[in-house]
Amino acid sequence: MTLKKVSTIGAFALLATAGAVHADQAGIDRAQERLAVYSNEPVFTSPGEPFDIKACVADKKMLSIPNSSANPFLKGIIDRMRAVGEDIGLEVTEWENQGQPSQWVQGFDFAVRDGYDVINLISGISPDTVLPQVQAATDAGVKVTTSHFYDPSFEPNELLSSTLPVGFNEIGKILANWTTVNTDGKAKIALIVSREVPPTIPLVDGFMSELAENCPDCEVVQEINVGVAEWGTKIQSSVQSVLQANPDVDVVIPIYDSMSQFVVPALRLTGKLGKVKVATFNGTPFVLDYITDGSVSMNIGESLDWIAYSTVDATARDLCDLPIPEKLNVPFFIFDKDNVALAGSPAQFDTGYGDSYVSGFRTLWGLE
Incomplete structure (x- = not known):
């Protein structure tokens, strides 16, 4: 497990105060616009020609x-x-x-x-x-x-x-834009990753590039890198340490949502549960239930x-x-407190995405 201090995203640009305010709002508006497509019920598109x-x-x-x-x-x-x-x-x-x-x-x-x-x-x-x-x-x-x-x-x-x-790079961008919109462009972020998993790299690249474009005042305060085999033993203690050392952290992003089962206890023990926003990716049901109880803020789901x-x-x-x-x-679909009920109670893996893909594939395969 490694902890990596990351400099402020916006440090590369010095802007006059009035110009900075204008740029920040433009970035928030841009981020909001880019999120909109992921809030609509997913639609099936054919991946190829019909076949037997x-x-x-x-x-x-x-x-x-x-x-x-x-x-x-x-x-x-x-x-x-x-x-x-x-x-x-x-x-x-x-x-x-x-x-x-x-x-x-x-x-x-x-x-x-x-x-x-x-x-x-x-x-x-x-x-x-x-x-x-x-x-x-x-x-x-x-x-x-x-x-x-x-x-x-x-x-x-x-x-x-x-x-x-x-599209792991796309996922990173969704996480960044959600963070921008939901912190008014002022996020202090703890980012939890597993860099041994190759898709992590384009995901983090997408996250950082989108913050740089849309959220110049956002800052990744700490990157926590934990190998997959060590999630159960390293994530909770690492998150606790980061939150205690950096009380201004207001967003925790475990990039794969199964990490959340170790993040939530850390938030609870540090008194941050429900106060620090948590955004993640995968749409695993127990994490969607965390949204229902207020422990997690957002999850990018896939059926x-x-x-x-x-x-x-x-x-x-x-x-x-x-x-x-x-x-x-x-397609990806954003679950949050406003629509998580679509996933069922308790949440289910495949609920909330519609079922257009079932008839779509069956027709494509010559079964209907």
Whole structure:
């Protein structure tokens, strides 16, 4: 775990007082305008041409390896991929692990040995960390894919059969614009990251660049970098230390929302719960319930079921050597105190996003 002091975003520009006020309000207005699109119910758009999905996946098996099975967001996606697979004839299995690279290696060995057709690395495992296994699987005729991992700006590993990027840089910008609007452009921020996870980098880049443009008086007071395997042991104590050392911090941003389960106790113990705003990303139900009880302020959600449909769609296209979508076909949706009831009580993974994607994909696949 590392703590990194970050200088004030706006220090690069010296403005006259009147000009600064004008620029700050323009930035707030711009941020508000950019947020608006994420407050509307998501709409399905087709990721490609119609095709016979059952023919593409007949007698095929996919092994999905998350970066850690302890992450409820990833486990939820795989559970839904399994359900979609049952509907179309694709066998989907999770390789359960505790986030250890040696366990990922074992998953590759199992897939090759057990005759799987495709291995899906979902959200967090860089192919570069298991490159010999990717090569061995490819040589054995097993396709290796990634989903919900690369940002569109990344150059995917050339050994991959296909990849489904997600807009992590875009997510960072949403978090920055929400922070700008909800602090009147004066935020003092504690930013919690896991820099070992490659998508973190474009997410943070998007966050910082958007603050620089729209919130010159915002400041990232402290960056807290915690490895995924240490979230349970390092995040709470680190956040407590930062809040005690920097009582002016008024926004905490755990960039992945499963971090929030360790942030909320830190806020409670420091007397900051409900006083410090918390904004995050993923839409995990227990974190949406934190919005209901006032512990968390905002969560950028994605429908896990929608992600599952999109991932299965791309996998089937890959198995049939059809063109692959350029990115994961799943829109983002902002939940806050004004609309979190849409997610259910208690919140559900796939509630609040509408269901246009279900009929959309089923029609695309020739099932309706």
